Amino acid sequence: MSYFKIQEVSKSYTAQPALHPISISLNRGDFLSIVGESGSGKSTLLRIMAGLEEQDSGKVFLEGMEILSPKHKVVAGYPEIKLIYQDFHLFPNSTVAENIARPLLQFDKSYAKQRVELLIQMLGLQPFRDRFPRELSGGQKQKVAIANGLSVEPEVLLLDEPFGSLDTIQKQRLIVDLKATLEEMGTTVVFVTHDLDDALRLTDNLLILQKGKVVQEGNSRHLCEYPKSKYIAQLFSSINSISKEENTFIRPSDVKLRTANGLLAHVEDLRFLVHFNSLQIRIKESGELWEVDDPQRKYQKGDRVYLTWDEGRVMTLK
Ligand code: ADP
Ligand code: MG
Numbered sequence: 448m449s450y451f452k453i454q455e456v457s458k459s460y461t462a463q464p465a466l467h468p469i470s471i472s473l474n475r476g477d478f479l480s481i482v483g484e485s486g487s488g489k490s491t492l493l494r495i496m497a498g499l500e501e502q503d504s505g506k507v508f509l510e511g512m513e514i515l516s517p518k519h520k521v522v523a524g525y526p527e528i529k530l531i532y533q534d535f536h537l538f539p540n541s542t543v544a545e546n547i548a549r550p551l552l553q554f555d556k557s558y559a560k561q562r563v564e565l566l567i568q569m570l571g572l573q574p575f576r577d578r579f580p581r582e583l584s585g586g587q588k589q590k591v592a593i594a595n596g597l598s599v600e601p602e603v604l605l606l607d608e609p610f611g612s613l614d615t616i617q618k619q620r621l622i623v624d625l626k627a628t629l630e631e632m633g634t635t636v637v638f639v640t641h642d643l644d645d646a647l648r649l650t651d652n653l654l655i656l657q658k659g660k661v662v663q664e665g666n667s668r669h670l671c672e673y674p675k676s677k678y679i680a681q682l683f684s685s686i687n688s689i690s691k692e693e694n695t696f697i698r699p700s701d702v703k704l705r706t707a708n709g710l711l712a713h714v715e716d717l718r719f720l721v722h723f724n725s726l727q728i729r730i731k732e733s734g735e736l737w738e739v740d741d742p743q744r745k746y747q748k749g750d751r752v753y754l755t756w757d758e759g760r761v762m763t764l765k
Contacts, residue, residue, distance in 0.1 A: 483656030585612030709753030
């Protein structure tokens with residue numbers, strides 16, 4: 448029996464369903480990243496998982512215990528399942544340390560103190576421990592909200608795009624630190640985001656949500672190599688159209704550049720990126736504009752190039 452189970456859960460606020468029936472099954476300690484654009488139903492799904500929103504049909508179970516929605520329960524939600532939102536709910540008149548300690552009031556004092564210190568260290572909040580929320584930046588507030596969510600060591604942590612107000616470097620560091628801490632605690636984690644890069648930093652276990660439906664799930668490498676649709680393929684990188692009739696595509700990193708023998712094209716433009724030059728290439732025969740990576744930074748604007756690729760890298764997509 449799986450540990451955290453979402454069974455055929457669906458929800459409509461209006462005539463248009465926000466969630467078509469969705470099933471997810473996680474073992475204890477599993478990490479799952481759910482990726483979907485804005486409006487795809489991510490927040491709705493997490494609120495139902497936490498018992499904070501009533502579903503139209505389906506059930507949620509944690510270790511065999513049914514998670515009830517607020518309508519069927521006196522106090523909404525469950526202490527075992529913690530949902531962390533993008534808009535942090537902090538107590539304005541409590542300091543950072545007090546905000547983090549708040550869920551620990553019923554706990555042994557020395558344990559609470561130790562736990563607060565650990566979280567302050569982990570999230571790099573030492574310099575701000577005595578400040579009030581109004582004296583913090585958005586990113587700092589978000590870290591306090593995350594620390595607050597972790598203080599009682601929840602069994603299941605649900606993260607609803609909680610890194611929105613952090614800059615890229617802060618965000619990447621925080622995700623890596625969080626991952627290590629959560630793995631150590633054995634927490635089961637569901638992270639929803641519109642950003643595939645963020646999702647992959649936490650785990651390679653992916654579920655792609657589009658318009659309230661699961662369109663593909665599995666290991667990130669498999670999804671990248673065998674995407675079921677153009678939409679999924681394009682989450683990982685842009686794609687170049689080989690043949691419109693046959694719906695065949697190739698990724699910029701899978702095209703090889705040659706000085707002879709191949710599909711004739713010209714370099715129209717190039718951008719210097721960290722790991723390669725990204726070339727804009729006009730295909731002579733079709734007139735199509737392609738994006739191709741040039742990791743050796745060999746080609747210049749105006750160059751004539753010949754393109755080849757392994758047939759095994761060609762994707763047929765609808
Ligand atoms: P996401 O988190 O992926 O952006 P949401 O779960 O917030 O998606 O929303 C999914 C759909 O449900 C959207 O079309 C949104 O407008 C709608 N929706 C969400 N919450 C409500 C609500 N309380 N009342 C009416 N419609 C809602
Ligand atoms: Mg949302």
